[in-house]
Amino acid sequence: xxxxxxxxxxxxxxxxxxxxxxxxxxxxxxxxxxxxxxxxxxxxxxxxxxxxxxxxxxxxxxxxxxxxxxxxxxxxxxxxxxxxxxxxxxxxxxxxxxxxxxxxxxxxxxxxxxxxxxxxxxxxxxxxxxxxxxxxxxxxxxxxxxxxxxxxxxxxxxxxxxxxxxxxxxxxxxxxxxxxxxxxxxxxxxxxxxxxxxxxxxxxxxxxxxxxxxxxxxxxxxxxxxx
Amino acid sequence: xxxxxxxxxxxxxxxxxxxxxxxxxxxxxxxxxxxxxxxxxxxxxxxxxxxxxxxxxxxxxxxxxxxxxxxxxxxxxxxxxxxxxxxxxxxxxxxxxxxxxxxxxxxxxxxxxxxxxxxxxxxxxxxxxxxxxxxxxxxxxxxxxxxxxxxxxxxxxxxxxxxxxxxxxxxxxxxxxxxxxxxxxxxxxxxxxxxxxxxxxxxxxxxxxxxxxxxxxxxxxxxxxxxxxxxxxxxxxxxxxxxxxxxxxxxxxxxxxxxxxxxxxxxxxxxxxxxxxxxxxxxxxxxxxxxxxxxxxxxxxxxxxxxxxxxxxxxxxxxxxxxxxxxxxxxxxxxxxxxxxxxxxxxxxxxxxxxxxxxxxxxxxxxxxxxxxxxxxxxxxxxxxxxxxxxxxxxxxx
Numbered sequence: 001x002x003x004x005x006x007x008x009x010x011x012x013x014x015x016x017x018x019x020x021x022x023x024x025x026x027x028x029x030x031x032x033x034x035x036x037x038x039x040x041x042x043x044x045x046x047x048x049x050x051x052x053x054x055x056x057x058x059x060x061x062x063x064x065x066x067x068x069x070x071x072x073x074x075x076x077x078x079x080x081x082x083x084x085x086x087x088x089x090x091x092x093x094x095x096x097x098x099x100x101x102x103x104x105x106x107x108x109x110x111x112x113x114x115x116x117x118x119x120x121x122x123x124x125x126x127x128x129x130x131x132x133x134x135x136x137x138x139x140x141x142x143x144x145x146x147x148x149x150x151x152x153x154x155x156x157x158x159x160x161x162x163x164x165x166x167x168x169x170x171x172x173x174x175x176x177x178x179x180x181x182x183x184x185x186x187x188x189x190x191x192x193x194x195x196x197x198x199x200x201x202x203x204x205x206x207x208x209x210x211x212x213x214x215x216x217x218x219x220x221x222x223x224x225x226x227x
Numbered sequence: 228x229x230x231x232x233x234x235x236x237x238x239x240x241x242x243x244x245x246x247x248x249x250x251x252x253x254x255x256x257x258x259x260x261x262x263x264x265x266x267x268x269x270x271x272x273x274x275x276x277x278x279x280x281x282x283x284x285x286x287x288x289x290x291x292x293x294x295x296x297x298x299x300x301x302x303x304x305x306x307x308x309x310x311x312x313x314x315x316x317x318x319x320x321x322x323x324x325x326x327x328x329x330x331x332x333x334x335x336x337x338x339x340x341x342x343x344x345x346x347x348x349x350x351x352x353x354x355x356x357x358x359x360x361x362x363x364x365x366x367x368x369x370x371x372x373x374x375x376x377x378x379x380x381x382x383x384x385x386x387x388x389x390x391x392x393x394x395x396x397x398x399x400x401x402x403x404x405x406x407x408x409x410x411x412x413x414x415x416x417x418x419x420x421x422x423x424x425x426x427x428x429x430x431x432x433x434x435x436x437x438x439x440x441x442x443x444x445x446x447x448x449x450x451x452x453x454x455x456x457x458x459x460x461x462x463x464x465x466x467x468x469x470x471x472x473x474x475x476x477x478x479x480x481x482x483x484x485x486x487x488x489x490x491x492x493x494x495x496x497x498x499x500x501x502x503x504x505x506x507x508x509x510x511x512x513x514x515x516x517x518x519x520x521x522x523x524x525x526x527x528x529x530x531x532x533x534x535x536x537x538x539x540x541x542x543x544x545x546x547x548x549x550x551x552x553x554x555x556x557x558x559x560x561x562x563x564x565x566x567x568x569x570x571x572x573x574x575x576x577x578x579x580x581x582x583x584x585x586x587x588x589x590x591x592x593x594x595x596x597x598x599x600x601x602x603x604x605x606x607x608x609x610x611x612x613x614x615x616x617x618x619x620x621x622x623x624x625x
Contacts, residue, residue, distance in 0.1 A: 056619075058528070058529065059617050059618070059619025078535070083531065083533070086291050091529045098526065099232075099523055099526060100239065101235045102232075106235075110381070115531070158544025
C-alpha cells in the first residue's frame, strides 16, 4: 500500500523572539514507497517522530493531508481511522509501549487480538518472531521485568505479527547491542523487500547501509540523501 | 488471552484496583448505613405511634416521683409506682373520654427468685385497646391467665418458662419488634400480674397499695371522644385529679418526631457532603490513574483502539470497581447497622426498628444505582480527557 502526504505541516506552541510557534514539520510532500525500506535520519528534535506520527494517522497536521487508497486519513472518523490503522498499519513507537498487565506473549498478540485474528497462523507467526529475536524464554514474563532492548524487540514482534502493509518504526534499535541492531535492521529490510512499505526513523548511522531510500530531517523538512 | 482486557487490567494492578474499590466502598457504606439508620428511626417512630394507641396516658405522680412515659416507651424502664382504683374512677369521670384501659407494671429482681430482671406489663384483654393490635400483628389473639408474651428482645422462646418471684410462667409467644423499650418487657393479664405482685410482696420485694394488688393500677390509657382535643382531656385530669400526671401522647410523639427531624436533617446533610466529597475524591483518583496510564492508552491507540473503545475500556473497569465497592459497602452497611442497632438506639435515645425487606432491598438498589452512576461518571470525565489527547503528542513525550 502506498502512502502519500501532501503539504503536511505541524507546528507547536513555543514562545521565542519572532513567533509563538515553531514548525516541527514544515509544509512538505512525501511518498512512502512499497517494497522499500525508507530511512529518515536526523538529530534529536529535528521533527522525525512528529513526521512519522503525522504519516501514521496519530497526529492531525495543521495543513495538508495523508492519503492511502485515495482517502485522506484525517478526514476519516476516529472509528474508521482506528480500524484502518489496525488493519493496514503498525507502529513501533519510541520509548515504552507495552501493557504491563499482560505477558510478553499477550502483548505480542495484542494487534492480532484487536483484529480478531488470534488464530493458529498468527500464533505460529508470533512464535517464529519471538524465536528470531531471542525472546521465547521471556514469553511469560511481564513487560516490567524486561530490559529496554527486550521491550523494543517485543514491540517489533507485536508490529510484525499481523504482517501490516505499512510499518513505522521510531528508533527501534535505540537500546540494542550491535548484534541485535543488525538483526532488527535486516528484518526490516527483508520485510520491506517482501512488498511492504517500511519507514524507519533513527539516528543510528548503521541504518543508512540498509536503506533503499535515505532522507535527512533538517529543521522539519525531510531531504533526500544518498543511501 | 483468556480473560478480557478489563479484568486483566483490574487483576494485574491489585493495589490500584483495591484503592479505587475502597473509595467506592466508603461511599456505598455511608449511603447504605446512613439510609438504613434513618429508615430504622422512621420505622421506630411509626411503631411507637402504633404501640401507644392511646391519646392520653395517666401515671402516678407523687412528691419527687415524676413518672415519665418517654422513659418507659423509649428505654423500657418502669418505676415501682401505683395508684388506687378510686383514682382511676376519678380519671374516668373526666369529660371527653371515649375509652380507657388500665395497666399494671412490675419489675422482677436480679435475684434467685427471678430468671432475669425484666419489666412485666399487665393488661386487661377485655378493655385493652393498645396491646391487642400488637398481639394481632404478632398473630396472637388470646392470652390465658398465667401465660406470658415476651417482647422481641427478651431472651426466652415459646415453650420455655420464666421464673418471676418463684412463680413459673410459661412463655406463650413472642411479640413482633417495635424498636422501643417495650421490646424488653413481658406481657400478661391483670390477674397474672396481680398474682406475681402478691408473690413479690411475700418475698418483701414490693409494696402494693394498701397491700391489695386488686386495688393497684400503674397507668390509665385514654382514648378521647371524637371531637374532643386530647390535650383538653389531659389538662382536665391534671387540674382535677390529684397525685397523677396526664400526658398527651401527641406531644410525646411530636417531641420524638422533632428530634428525628433534626437528626434526619443532619444525617442527610452529612450523607450529601460525603457523597459529593467522595465523588470528587473518586474523580481525582481516576484522573491520577488515567494520567499515570497515558502511555498504556497511547499503545492501545497505536494498535488500533478507537477513542470510543478506549473510553469503553475505562468505563468497564470503573463499572466493575463500582459494582464491587458498592456490593461490599452495602453488605458492610447492613452488617454494621444491624450489629450496632442497640448501641445506636440507646445513643440516639430514639425508637429504632430495622425496616422490612422491601425497604432494605430498595435501599440496597438505590445505593448500588448511585455508586454505579458515580464511579463511571468520574471515570468518564477522565476517559474523555485522555481520549481527546492526540496519540502522537503522547508518543512525542517519549
